[in-house]
Amino acid sequence: MTPPAASVGGGLPPGARFAGGAVAGPPGWHAGDAPADRDLAQCVACGLCLPHCPTYRLTGLEVASPRGRIAAMRQVATGRRPLDRVFEQAMDLCLGCRACETACPSQVPFGRLLEGARAQAEPGRAAPARLARWIGLEGVLGHPPLLTGAATLASLARPVLPPRLRRLVPAGRLRRRPLAAVTEPSGPRRGTVAVLRGCIQDLWYRDVNRATVTVLARAGWRVVVPAGQVCCGALHAHYGHLDAARRLARRNHPVLAAADHVVANAAGCGAHLRSYGELIGADDLAARVRDLSVFLDEHGGPPLRHRIERRVAVHDACHLLHAQRVRDAPRRVLGAIPGVELVPLEEPGRCCGAAGLYNLLQPRMSAALGAARAESVDRSRAAIVAVGNPGCAMQIGAQLAARRSAVRVAHPAELLAAASRP
Amino acid sequence: MAADPLTLGLYARDASIIEGGCALVVLPSSADEVQACVQVAAREGLAIVPRGSGTGLAGGAVPLGDALVIVTSRMTRVLDVRPEDRLAWVEPGVLNQDLADAVRPHGFTFAPDPSSQQASTVGGNVATNAGGPHCLLHGVTSGHVLALDLVLADGARVRLGSEGPLAPGYDLRGVVVGSEGTLGIVTAVCVRLTPLAPVVSTCLLAFPDPLAAARCVAACIAQGLVAAAMECMDQASVRAVEQYVHAGYPEDAGAVLLVELEGLAAGVAHAVAELGTIAGAHGATSMRVAADEEERGQLWKGRKHALGAVALYAPHYYLHDCVVPRTRLPELLADVYRIAAEHRLLVVNMFHAGDGNLHPLFVFDRGEEGVLERVLTASQEILERCVAAGGVVSGEHGIGLEKRDFLPLLFSAADLGAQACVRQAFDPDGRMNPHKVLPAGARCGDFAMARGDGDLAAAVRSLPAGTWI
Incomplete structure (x- = not known):
């Protein structure tokens, strides 16, 4: 018997070490919101998130994957890498769709990590980019009159906009007739529901808001649209303006908290309202917020009197499916409409690329994802694609228009309103 | 191509806890591009480290020093599916799950199903000769690779194996499967397709402790019960998994056994009854048969996500992979728990019981003084016990950096x-x-x-x- 050629368990060769122990220096974060070490430690780097990440799927790049982004954050947190342009770009390419959260067995709160990382990247941006973001988020979105003005300008300028932007701006006049402050139910009253009007939603999709109020009233609820509500602040939080997000949340909290229930018909807003507990400690409000589809699913919808003989595909908004973990409610609510045949979409749960401001900030990646989503909508041979979020509706609508597709985009509220006409 | 320090840092590790470093990362999208990269490396004398999704658990894709990392994540084309020949050609970056999805409409599957299958690449499966729960019935990756195209270190391109059942000459295909990228870089794989079973039944059995479950497994095999998969999870794994999937795993059980039976309806029904009898005789406290595809899916999702779910306990893990003869499983399990206790470590056990393939998983926080040393010492003791019991030091994860010594x-x-x-x-x-x-x-x-x-x-x-x- 010959002796072993090498010692047993001799350890690692030169250049290899065990990960997780080395701290090269103090954290590279500056003061303010930053990814928390506890959240970063939650990732065990198993890589199961990779195939669920739309940007990883398209690029194959580790830096465009959730695991890679977390590793990049860790490099800064352990002082190995500075907060630089490369880090900023790595965070910017993320959609914030949070599909990785649904896929993650370790339950890493990726959305929260990304918000912290973006808040850190913000001060280092080039001056023009910082200014544009400040004007857009803190200026326009935070101030309803400015937002109305900007939307009016966009509508007026629509004919001369480049095609890509033109398709994103919905055609038609901005609706001026405001929503009624109070709508009484058709039958006996079950309670009071406050509806979050939203900012973009109310400007370009006021019909959806009106349908939402109508559907809730027909389901027996007294519906209030509280005055004084402002933008929910979701975009501010997602794009690293967490202080502005907190200011908006503090304004909305007392305004919305008075009602028995709060309903959001935009998935992104609903998800963000439900995080008000974490953001400003408003757990009382956060716990009572429901997406319209969930609310109707829990409490029962309006009487459905008319048939809609159509094939309907449901596109899951990421902030409903991944951020709020709601999949079945919209399908149950829409499936209850007589005549509706629900058809599945390929690659369920895949982001359409709208992702808040993403379609403006990352046009190439956004367009690639949008085109793929529109193609799967077309292939489903649905007549209608139901979408519960304004960003997705604009994106999918624009991409369907670019394909000259006949599929119509509708919010579930609009279909329910049509089916529940007296 | 990437050479910025942040990106290079991201390719310094895989899903193991070993970390290295590299000089350059390239992401070719075709065999020609792989060949060109290898030729440049040959000219410059650079070491080459092939990488797929980086889900390996033994450090096989961890680069050292000035290596060139060749990533296959952009080589994701399913080149040809030929149901009549029961084979498919795929590029190495195709994900295992994507391959299974692509051939399912034809009535087939790719049998190796490692727990990482949703993320791991076929190329990585070939490199590690990957296993998975269903390899109990169907065998590991090597049995499902008919041929492969390889770029050698000097840039030459060769095809090993053949589409037919028998390739004359040396079985170099078999040599390359499991070689962990040390013999060349695979640019295309011809995989054997396995017909989908007509009927599949998934059973979940609860036991008072993992040793009882292991004895039940040995008894099943001894009595000739042919299962497609027999997976065991101890209570700590079940608790971690359940809070993630909510599949209805019994959290009060000391261990559970997930058994899948497949075949013709009558055969499966008979096997389910037989399993119930054997399990009852070995102390099983309950048995549940998944009612539908959704329930099956949830149960398997739980098993396949167990590794990541342990983050519930601590942020770092060290997953072992060793094999012992099935009859020695109860004794080895007892040793694993004893060794962990002696070193004051939390060990979680989830394993391919049918194959005798143990996966003791140490969960710890590296921030704790001296914990890594205790983990490494305990790991070595476990491996020595496995070998002493007639086993081997790796079942399916490969050797990589972790096990070579x-x-x-x-x-x-x-x-x-x-x-x-x-x-x-x-x-x-x-x-x-x-x-x-x-x-x-x-x-x-x-x-x-x-x-x-x-x-x-x-x-x-x-x-x-x-x-x-």
């Missing part, structure tokens, strides 16, 4: 020397994934030394001309 537990210097000679024939300069798989001393020179009388000069003279020492 444990190979002498299993193999003599002559055994290792023979392996090193194969490696040298493929890669004379030692640039393909260096430092992996074989321990540092295992070279042809050592082989000659071991065979001779200790006279180095005589041993060298006895070698054929051109032998690398």
Whole structure:
């Protein structure tokens, strides 16, 4: 018997070490919101998130994957890498769709990590980019009159906009007739529901808001649209303006908290309202917020009197499916409409690329994802694609228009309103 | 191509806890581009580390020093599906799950189903000769690879194996499967397709403790019950998994056994009844048969996500992979729990019970002083116990950096020397994934030394001309 050629368990060769122990220096974060070490430690780097990440799927790049982004954050947190342009770009390419959260067995709160990382990247941006973001988020979105003005300008300028932007701006006049402050139910009253009007939603999709109020009233609820509500602040939080997000949340909290229930018909807003507990400690409000589809699913919808003989595909908004973990409610609510045949979409749960401001900030990646989503909508041979979020509706609508597709985009509220006409 | 420090840092590790470093990362999208990259590396004398999704658990894709990392994540085309020949050609970056999805409409699947299957690549499966729960019935990756295209370290392209059932000559295909990127880089794989079973039944059994579950498994196999998969999870795994999937795993059970039976309806019904009888005789406290596809899916999702779910307990893990004869499973499990307790470590056990493939998983926080040393010592003790019980040090994860120095537990210097000679024939300069798989001393020179009388000069003279020492 010959002796072993090498010692047993001799350890690692030169250049290899065990990960997780080395701290090269103090954290590279500056003061303010930053990814928390506890959240970063939650990732065990198993890589199961990779195939669920739309940007990883398209690029194959580790830096465009959730695991890679977390590793990049860790490099800064352990002082190995500075907060630089490369880090900023790595965070910017993320959609914030949070599909990785649904896929993650370790339950890493990726959305929260990304918000912290973006808040850190913000001060280092080039001056023009910082200014544009400040004007857009803190200026326009935070101030309803400015937002109305900007939307009016966009509508007026629509004919001369480049095609890509033109398709994103919905055609038609901005609706001026405001929503009624109070709508009484058709039958006996079950309670009071406050509806979050939203900012973009109310400007370009006021019909959806009106349908939402109508559907809730027909389901027996007294519906209030509280005055004084402002933008929910979701975009501010997602794009690293967490202080502005907190200011908006503090304004909305007392305004919305008075009602028995709060309903959001935009998935992104609903998800963000439900995080008000974490953001400003408003757990009382956060716990009572429901997406319209969930609310109707829990409490029962309006009487459905008319048939809609159509094939309907449901596109899951990421902030409903991944951020709020709601999949079945919209399908149950829409499936209850007589005549509706629900058809599945390929690659369920895949982001359409709208992702808040993403379609403006990352046009190439956004367009690639949008085109793929529109193609799967077309292939489903649905007549209608139901979408519960304004960003997705604009994106999918624009991409369907670019394909000259006949599929119509509708919010579930609009279909329910049509089916529940007296 | 990427060379910025942040990106390079991201390719410094895989899903193991070993970390290295690299000089350059390239993401070719075709075999031609792979060849071009390898040729540049050959000219510059660079080491090459192939990488798929980086889900490996033994450090096989961890680069060291100035290596060139060739990532296959952009080679994701399913090139050809030929149901009539029961085969498909795919690029190495195709994900295992995507391949299964692509061939399912034809009534087939790709049988190897590692727990990482949703994320791991076929190329990575080939590199590690990956297993998975269903390899109990269908066998590991090697049995499902008919042929492969390989770029050698000098840039030459070869095809090994054949589409037909028998390839004349040496089975170099078999040599490359499981070689962890040390013999070349795979640019296309011809996989064997397995017909989908007509009926599948998934049973969840609860036991008072993992030892009882292991005894039940041994009894099933002894009595000729042929299962497609037999997976065991102890209570700590079940609790971690359940809070993630909510699949209805019994959290009060000391251990659960997930058994899948497949075949024709009558055969499956008979096997389910037989399983119930055997399990009852071995202390099973409950048995549940999944009612539909959704329930099956949830149960399997739980099992396949167990690794990540342990983050519930602590942020770092060290997952072991060792195999013992099934009859020795209860005894080895007891040893694993004892060794962990002796080193004050939390160990979670989830394993391919049917194969005797144990996966003791240490969960810890590296921030704790001295914990890593305790983990490594405990790991070595477990491996030594497995080998002493007639087992081996790796079942399916590969050797990589993690296990290479444990190979002498299993193999003599002559055994290792023979392996090193194969490696040298493929890669004379030692640039393909260096430092992996074989321990540092295992070279042809050592082989000659071991065979001779200790006279180095005589041993060298006895070698054929051109032998690398």
